[in-house]
Amino acid sequence: MEKAAENVDAGAAAQLQLQLKLFGSWASSYTHRVQLAMRLKGLAFEYAEEDLGNKSDALLRHNPVYKKVPVLVHDGRSLAESVIILQYLDDAFPASRQLLPADxxxxxxxxxxxxxxxxxxxxxxxxxxxxxxxxxxxxxxxxxxxxxxxxxxxxxxxxxxxxxxxxxxxxxxxxxxxxxxxxxxxxxxxxxxxxxxxxxxxxxxx
Incomplete structure (x- = not known):
């Protein structure tokens, strides 16, 4: 039973990761922050490269306030601002490598x-x-x-x-x-x- 529970938890975690999508730009150091953090944490995610001179409707829909990258979409809900995203990743995925101190x-x-x-x-x-x-x-x-x-x-x-x-x-x-x-x-x-x-x-x- 314990082994089965572990498999269910692992499957649920993998499914949760697959619901991550990052809107970013190669020219944005703020995007690079989130990309590096997610890779260090071992999180799978979909990446959408944005043309900052012609921003997509999806980006503007997910970040109507600042209208800029990066934007993380997790299970249909969106977050903007790189530092906020990094802190959220720690909270949302506590079993992954933590980026902020425990103390x-x-x-x-x-x-x-x-x-x-x-x-x-x-x-x-x-x-x-x-x-x-x-x-x-x-x-x-x-x-x-x-x-x-x-x-x-x-x-x-x-x-x-x-x-x-x-x-x-x-x-x-x-x-x-x-x-x-x-x-x-x-x-x-x-x-x-x-x-x-x-x-x-x-x-x-x-």
Missing amino acids: AFDRAVARFWCHFGDDKLGPAVGAVFASTGEEQEAAVRQVHENLALIEAELREGAFKGRRFFGGDELSCLDIMHVCETGIFVGFNGLMSEKLTLCSSYQRVDH
């Missing part, structure tokens, strides 16, 4: 730095790519200041002595910042003012 305080700290990435670092990087000359130089300085804060946290703060932000394994924070470093590397050749990754920050990219 409540550590989990709150991780969420704080996730918010920092999207609220401070991401917009600063966007400003670099959207500007030129002195404005771009100022934007690059802002990026470096934000990276220095992460550097300090890695060296002396909550993440001191860890191989990754999450400890010995990749976590939600590592996923976010690995995807960000890909943008730095990809676009540095296009700019006169270079972005330089801090030494500890580079560890999550190797």
